[in-house]
Amino acid sequence: MDHVRNQKLGIAVSGGVDSMALAALCRQLKYVPRASETKLSFQAFVVDHKARDGSTTEAQSVCRRLDRMGLNPVLLTLQWPDGLDPSKLPDFETQARRLRYQALGRAARDHATQCLLLAHHRDDQAETVLMRLASGHRGLGLQGMTPSAEIPECWGIHGLHQSGEREVLANRVRASKPNVQTEPKPLLGLEGGGIRIYRPLLPFSKASLIATCVFYNTRWVEDTTNQDATRTPRNAIRRLRRTRRLPLPFQSKELVQMAMRIHERAKDRNTRAENLLKACEVIIFDARSGRLVVRMHSRALSAGPIPEDHLEKHVIRAQHVVSRLLRRLVETVSPKENISFRSMGPAAKAMFPGIENPDLEVLDPGQESSSFTVGGVHFCRLISSSAEPAAGKIPSSRVRLDPKHIWVLTRQPYASNTDVPTISIPPRTSPQVASFPYPQLLPTPVPSRFPPSRTQLSRSSHWSPFHLWDGRYWIRLCNASPSPLLVRPFREKDLKLFRGSLSPERKRKFDDLLSVAAPGKLRWTLPVIAEESEMGKVLAVPTLGMVLEEVERVIRWEVRYKKIDLGKGKNDGFIVH
Numbered sequence: 001m002d003h004v005r006n007q008k009l010g011i012a013v014s015g016g017v018d019s020m021a022l023a024a025l026c027r028q029l030k031y032v033p034r035a036s037e038t039k040l041s042f043q044a045f046v047v048d049h050k051a052r053d054g055s056t057t058e059a060q061s062v063c064r065r066l067d068r069m070g071l072n073p074v075l076l077t078l079q080w081p082d083g084l085d086p087s088k089l090p091d092f093e094t095q096a097r098r099l100r101y102q103a104l105g106r107a108a109r110d111h112a113t114q115c116l117l118l119a120h121h122r123d124d125q126a127e128t129v130l131m132r133l134a135s136g137h138r139g140l141g142l143q144g145m146t147p148s149a150e151i152p153e154c155w156g157i158h159g160l161h162q163s164g165e166r167e168v169l170a171n172r173v174r175a176s177k178p179n180v181q182t183e184p185k186p187l188l189g190l191e192g193g194g195i196r197i198y199r200p201l202l203p204f205s206k207a208s209l210i211a212t213c214v215f216y217n218t219r220w221v222e223d224t225t226n227q228d229a230t231r232t233p234r235n236a237i238r239r240l241r242r243t244r245r246l247p248l249p250f251q252s253k254e255l256v257q258m259a260m261r262i263h264e265r266a267k268d269r270n271t272r273a274e275n276l277l278k279a280c281e282v283i284i285f286d287a288r289s290g291r292l293v294v295r296m297h298s299r300a301l302s303a304g305p306i307p308e309d310h311l312e313k314h315v316i317r318a319q320h321v322v323s324r325l326l327r328r329l330v331e332t333v334s335p336k337e338n339i340s341f342r343s344m345g346p347a348a349k350a351m352f353p354g355i356e357n358p359d360l361e362v363l364d365p366g367q368e369s370s371s372f373t374v375g376g377v378h379f380c381r382l383i384s385s386s387a388e389p390a391a392g393k394i395p396s397s398r399v400r401l402d403p404k405h406i407w408v409l410t411r412q413p414y415a416s417n418t419d420v421p422t423i424s425i426p427p428r429t430s431p432q433v434a435s436f437p438y439p440q441l442l443p444t445p446v447p448s449r450f451p452p453s454r455t456q457l458s459r460s461s462h463w464s465p466f467h468l469w470d471g472r473y474w475i476r477l478c479n480a481s482p483s484p485l486l487v488r489p490f491r492e493k494d495l496k497l498f499r500g501s502l503s504p505e506r507k508r509k510f511d512d513l514l515s516v517a518a519p520g521k522l523r524w525t526l527p528v529i530a531e532e533s534e535m536g537k538v539l540a541v542p543t544l545g546m547v548l549e550e551v552e553r554v555i556r557w558e559v560r561y562k563k564i565d566l567g568k569g570k571n572d573g574f575i576v577h
Contacts (some may be wrong), residue, residue, distance in 0.1 A: 007378065010113040011044045011071065012104055013063035018119035020220040022201060023207035026117070027069045028053040028216070044071040045107050047100050049078050051086045058221055065219065074111070076103045093234065105160035108151075108195050120145055120199045123206045126252035127237050129259050133250075134237070140320075140341075144259035147202055151195040155337045158466035162563035163474055165193030187286040188543060189560040191474050205252075267319070267378050273324035277567045283406065287561035288543045289518040289526060290472050292409040293382070296351075319356050322348040330375040332564045333409045335421070335471035339375045346387075347374040351407070373412050375553075382406040409470065411525040414489060420442050421470040423487040424532060425477045428462040463558075469527050471562070477529065478556040484532040485555065490524055490541065498538045501548050513544045529555060 011026055013019040027040050030533065044066045048059035059075055066073035078099045080086045089095055108116050129144045154160035166189045201209065213220055284293040323344035330339050332346075348355060350372050370381040414420050466476045469487050479485050499507055514523055529540040540547035542559045 007115060008041045008043055008111070010104070010111070010116040011042055011416060012116060012118050013046050013066060013071075013073070014042050014119075014223070015046065015058060015221040015383060016119075016223060017210050017213055018121055018124075018201070018206065020065075020218050021212040022117060022119040023066060023069060023071055024212060024216040024218040027071065034476040042113050043108075043113055044073040046073055047076045047078065047536070049086070049096055049100070050080060051092070051096065062221065065276055074107055076107055078103060101151060102157065102160070105151050105154045105157065105195050109159040109164065114193065114195055116151065116195055116197045118197050119201055119209075121201045121204050121206055121209055121254060123257055125202060125259055126255040127234060127241065128251060129255045130237050130241070134233075140262060140269075142259060143262040143266050144256075145199060145202065146263070147200075148196055148198045151197050154195070156468040156471075158468070158474060159193070160195050162194040163191045163466070163468075166191070166560060190287065191560045194563065207433060208442055225363045236540050251549045269320050269324060272317075273328070275569065276321060276325050277328060279542050283564055285332070285564075285566070286517050286524045288513075288563065289522050290411050291517075291522060292329065292333055293406065294329065294409070295406045315355065319345060319348055322352055326351070327375075328565065328567075329409060330377045330568060333411055333472075334376040335411060336376045337471060343374055347372065347379070376412045378410050378412045380408045380410075384406055399553045410522050411470075413521050413524060418491050423467045423469055423475075425464050425479050425485045425487065427479050427482055427484065452475045468562070470525075472563060473527055473543065473559055475476060475527065475557060475559045479554075480556075481554045485539070486530045486532045486536065487527055488530060488536075490526040490528045490538070492524065494528065494530075494536075494538045495523075498541075498548075501550075502546070503549060506546065506549070510541075510544070510546050513546070517544060527559075528539070529557065 009026070011019070011023055015024055023044060026199050029040060044063075046062050046066070048055050050056070057078075063073040063075050070419070078086075078096070080099075086092055086096065104116060108114070125144045129142055132142055132144075150162060151160060158164060212218075241252065249358045281295040282292070283295055284291065323341060326344045326347050327339050327341060330344070372379050463474045463478045466474045467487070469475050470489075475487060477485060477487075499510065502510055518526055526541055526543060528538045529542060531539065539551045539555060540557070542557045547555070
């Protein structure tokens, strides 16, 4: 956790022995030699689940103890529907986990804390692995909890999951002709930030945490519901482990060691996939439409003699590595929250048909796929003689790239029988906006590159919160019109009317932008701002910076592409020709 120096750290505290040991250890950091150089501060968050009698009194008591420890506690109360007894829910554990992480994430964001410490320990790890075994997980699915991760259960909440900070510029434009000098111009921002969780106690047993609390004279509370084996699957697993009747491979020590071995194997394959990604060339990433053009190896891994007895293991490893590479690429463009690792298998074989036969020198052209869809992303192979580089004109690091192995990745077109992503933004005078429960948390209006700033808009205008549209674009509006507005996809029937409403100069610019940034059917995946009416007239295409002159003083927006990771040093090198 070296990179969290000089930061405020959040601590999730339940009041149990695990989290109180973590709180005691954090308190002791100020006594560590040279601790003043780290400049760390702590903010404790206590969650009242409201799932049993006395939970509120208990949570308040925990807050008082944390306050005496100097950890600035904040009490978070989970909100359940009126009249509902959450303890009676068949999926209580799942629902409570979702609400708990969202409450912790929002609290961390609101208190300017990007790192949240959790008190999961070695015994928790053993229980997690055993639960995954019982659920049918195998292979890499048994690596258990990781020491750090993005905060779960918070997808689509701005400032929590991979968002909250404007990062690098997603596009830079340069002249197509080498002899023309053009200064790069920023077009669209990428989202960055988000809350990360850390598990610093994962290597330690529960017994050692009890000893820690005893040593520091730190009191804790016992949640009696954790002893009820019929309440949650984890309680049942915990009871089963305490009987010590499990076979040796299912004892805590062996389960944790297995998780560590699998975790190291996963790290190795991630490293191999990262190296393969580094060897690829990101030719274009255009955030205006989410289009990615990448040139890759014609083979998944270096070809060469492979002993017969190692061939099967080599093929399995190659499939895993390539699947991880493809998932990274798909995540850049896909609207989906989770991309199944298993779904990448057919895509890996489609792009690299020689992966199952590394000794094959020449592939049958009929084996090579030129187009397929996976994870909500359409892959199209680009075959062009112009892609062939001149001899000696490319760096040696790219020599191994197949100049014709170029793929274009775009968002899959919307199916006619599915609902399209739509966000309704009320006018700024609407009671829904005026009664926003946390006015102090409304973002300060920051002029976007699109459209140009309009001084006629009042400085006190209300901005909507950021919404994640289609899993790809974070967008917020200042709607000064008297009616609600919609953010929805561009439709074919919108094109003629929108073009006809533009001035000749803007129409030429719009046509140029469409042809470059969103050619073909890709344009029907662009977000537009439209009237919420039967006609649904399009007023603006925000990612292209186009707006009707008649409303440019009425609506204002800020839009950013979601956080992406295309490898070290690549996020700030995108080129749009």
